[in-house]
Amino acid sequence: MTAPTTPATPASTGTTAIVGAGVMGETLLSGLLRAGRSPADLVVGEKRPERARELTERYGVAVVDNLEAARRAQTVALVVKPQDMGTVLEQIAPELRPGQLVVSLAAGITTAFVEALVPAGVAVVRVMPNTPALVDEGMAAVSGGTHATEENLAEVEALLSATGKVLRIPEAQQDAVTAISGSGPAYLFFVVESMIEAGVHLGLPRATATDLVVQTVVGSATMLRETGTHPTVLREQVTSPAGTTAAALRELEVHKVRAAFLAAMEAARNRSRELGA
Numbered sequence: 001m002t003a004p005t006t007p008a009t010p011a012s013t014g015t016t017a018i019v020g021a022g023v024m025g026e027t028l029l030s031g032l033l034r035a036g037r038s039p040a041d042l043v044v045g046e047k048r049p050e051r052a053r054e055l056t057e058r059y060g061v062a063v064v065d066n067l068e069a070a071r072r073a074q075t076v077a078l079v080v081k082p083q084d085m086g087t088v089l090e091q092i093a094p095e096l097r098p099g100q101l102v103v104s105l106a107a108g109i110t111t112a113f114v115e116a117l118v119p120a121g122v123a124v125v126r127v128m129p130n131t132p133a134l135v136d137e138g139m140a141a142v143s144g145g146t147h148a149t150e151e152n153l154a155e156v157e158a159l160l161s162a163t164g165k166v167l168r169i170p171e172a173q174q175d176a177v178t179a180i181s182g183s184g185p186a187y188l189f190f191v192v193e194s195m196i197e198a199g200v201h202l203g204l205p206r207a208t209a210t211d212l213v214v215q216t217v218v219g220s221a222t223m224l225r226e227t228g229t230h231p232t233v234l235r236e237q238v239t240s241p242a243g244t245t246a247a248a249l250r251e252l253e254v255h256k257v258r259a260a261f262l263a264a265m266e267a268a269r270n271r272s273r274e275l276g277a
């Protein structure tokens, strides 16, 4: 039996800055607040003024310019698009000082890229999170850069374990991890959408089809986690000889769904590499 992950309260690590408060930045921010961090210990850098106002109203956090965020913080989490990382690092570099920790959550961006743009003595950690962190069911993978210490990695793990499970991995695996757990929620939502549409096609009301699909996904995911049983075994348990499931699975094979997942995840891994090149 695998125990569900219990969100932990992050250790007190001084002020944390979140630069880039879009989907993932807000996910991190709200998770830290749910885990008991005080809004006074958090500071946000966000370039869209209307978004900045929204975050201050919703969470009571200070939104300041990026330089000020870097000045105030001990740990700076960068949650902008990979294409914006160079600009943001160049903006904040004058305020970064030895002993600070920079955490990049951007797909593809390597610790070497970040290290080349920050002063010597600034530690760098790379993270690939995912959006289920919004409901404390996130999956984050963490890799240390050249100068990251055990203490730096432990701090980032504590920050992220507030919103789900955390794995420490070699950085060489980060692009593949991005293709699995980083982008993975989108594949599952796509499957859910497809199943709901199919239910509607079979004549069910949309609301009924949605309830059936969502609970089936939650129940199946809970079985996987709580029993620890291999998915093949669980699938076989549903598949009666010459039954309905066998008929459906044959169609999934005919339509090459397995091959499609392999191609899709290779494409995501390759795109992650390109973003970091």
Ligand SMILES: NC(=O)C1=CN([C@@H]2O[C@H](COP(=O)(O)OP(=O)(O)OC[C@H]3O[C@@H](n4cnc5c(N)ncnc54)[C@H](O)[C@@H]3O)[C@@H](O)[C@H]2O)C=CC1
Binding pocket: 019, 020, 021, 022, 023, 024, 025, 045, 046, 047, 048, 051, 066, 079, 080, 081, 082, 084, 087, 088, 105, 106, 107, 128, 129, 130, 131, 182, 183
């Ligand atoms: N959305 C997701 O599921 C995941 C996203 N990520 C990574 O998180 C990062 C952000 O992604 P999203 O949140 O989806 O994008 P987003 O577009 O929702 O958020 C990016 C935010 O950064 C702000 N921004 C851009 N330039 C800025 C600057 N110079 N200073 C301050 N703020 C600036 C934008 O206004 C925006 O609010 C990306 O690097 C992505 O690879 C990683 C894992 C999952």
Ligand SMILES: O=C(O)[C@@H]1CCC=N1
Binding pocket: 107, 178, 182, 183
């Ligand atoms: O689509 C993207 O590039 C980001 C990284 C992983 C999930 N979303």
